[in-house]
Amino acid sequence: MKTETSPTIERQSPSLEPESFSDALYHWMERAPWFAISGALHLVAFLILAAIPWSIFEQPEEQVVNVGLDHVPEPEILEPEEPVETIEPEPLTEVVPEVEIDQPVQSELFTEENSTTPEGDPTLDSVTPFDSVNPSAIVGIGPGGPPGSAGRFGTGAGGPGGKPGSTCVKLALDWLAQHQDADGSWDADGFMKHDPAGDRTDGPGYGNHDIGVTGLALLAFLGNGHTMTRGVHKEVVRRGIRWLTREQDRESGLFGEEIGHAFLYDHAIATLAMCETYYLDRSTMLKTKVQRAMNYISRARNPYGVWGYAVPPDGTNDTSVTGWMILAMKSADDAGLRVDREAFTAAIEWFDEMTDPGTGRVGYRETGSASSRVPGVNDQFPVEKGEALTSVALLCRFFLGQDPASEPAMGQHADLILGALPRWDPEGFGCDMYHWYYGTYAMFQMGGDHWRRWRKAMEPAVIDSQRKDGAARGSWDPVGPWGEPGGRVYSTATMTLCLEAYYRYDRILGGR
Secondary structure (H helix, E strand, O other): OOOOOOOOOOOOOOOOOOOOHHHHHHHHHHHHHHHHHHHHHHHHHHHHHHHOOHHHHOOOOOOOOOOOOOOOOOOOOOOOOOOOOOOOOOOOOOOOOOOOOOOOOOOOOOOHHHOOOOOOOOOOOOOOOOOOOOHHHOOOEOOOOOOOOEOOOOOOOOOOOOOOOHHHHHHHHHHHHHOOOOOOOOOOOOHHHHOOOOOOOOOOOOHHHHHHHHHHHHHHHHHOOOOOOOOOOHHHHHHHHHHHHHOEOOOOOOEOOOOOOOHHHHHHHHHHHHHHHHHHHOOHHHHHHHHHHHHHHHHHOOOOOOOOOOOOOOOOOOHHHHHHHHHHHHHHHHOOOOOOOHHHHHHHHHHHHHEOOOOOOEOOOOOOOOOOOOOOOOOOOOOOOOOHHHHHHHHHHHHOOOOOOOOHHHHHHHHHHHOOOOOOOHHHOOOOHHHHHHHHHHHHHHOHHHHHHHHHHHHHHHHOOOOOOHHHOOOOOOOOOOHHHHHHHHHHHHHHHHHOHHHHOOOOOOOO
16 A cells, blocks of 8 residues: 655745855845935935924013103104194184285294295286296296296286286275185175175175185286285285185095085186195195195096096096196196196197187087086076187197197187187176186287287276276176176186286297
């Protein structure tokens, strides 16, 4: 019997003999990548631990600071970029029939100590009220300015034939001074409270135009050489400027409030008065105020356009309000303030767009349209057939640096204006004092036959119509398309400015 034997499984036991050098090297090389990786990881971990700022985990030492009452650290005070004055309100005083001009009220803002009055103050009877001021030397169009520059205020008066209407100007400024309120403003609809009870002057304007008529009245005084520091009416100017500064919104820079349809007119006129005052007196106390007013004007302009009646702007452009804005901006520019210079180019483009190429007539919001009315302000009057807007455009073109020799439209403007010469015609609503104001200054800049013919019509129309009776003596009746909203203060200031055209501005381009 054969016995089966189970297969034996041979097991190999590891050799106890030491490996040879070659075998050991082989096994070590098999494991080398893992050693390298491990070493690199340890090195990275070491570097990370070394980079940690362990000091931040340390507990800070407790410090005890003893502050005595005799040593308190003062807080840091940031100085404003420009000095901003704080104007103390004047005490309320009883309204009297006339302002006491002979006893000026000292103001906290403008004091004699802070101002200098050169000898030889211009008086109302002076033939050359600006001789001692010489403002053209500062800004410059004409005498005293840099060669080739354009200046602002004239240094002489009268022009050919002397100074016409000097007596009328004196009477007008006296009337305005007597009808200024104690707070420095002119009351558009309540000015007659300064008249005797039995002789109240008529002609009230709209009550929401106090800002605008105050600005116009101040321009009339400034135009005759009276500023905050010189002239017999310097206290009248001080009070008026102080009132405007109090009526300005500190945040927006607006004079007054956004009331009514035409508040931008009021703001522009007030800004122009403030600019001219700052320019003539160089009062650092006014600089911030005037700059804020200019900033508001810049924000009110339509992007890539000019101005309308909406703030913020709604895209509607308007020739009439743009004219006042340009005059204010040029005054600020001449005085060295920051202005939106792109507006000058936009204004020229707008006037070009509104000019009828065939006739030269400038429109309101449509090319060549003759009406200068503002909807909602004087709808009761018929459409004007004058050239008020043409006069606006012509004067602005001069102040924007254009020359009739190279701009044929300016000659067309001037020829059209000669067809609408001033004529006192209150019954026919033909006394457009707004047109007379712009036309007088525009034609003075044209010079030559244009100025002679305009002046020949303007002087009798203005001088002969001034009131010579009672409490109204020295004023003008508020007739014409803008008489009702502006009132007697508006008409008196505007006609006074017409009579000051001979010396208020130099001829920009030397026209004769």
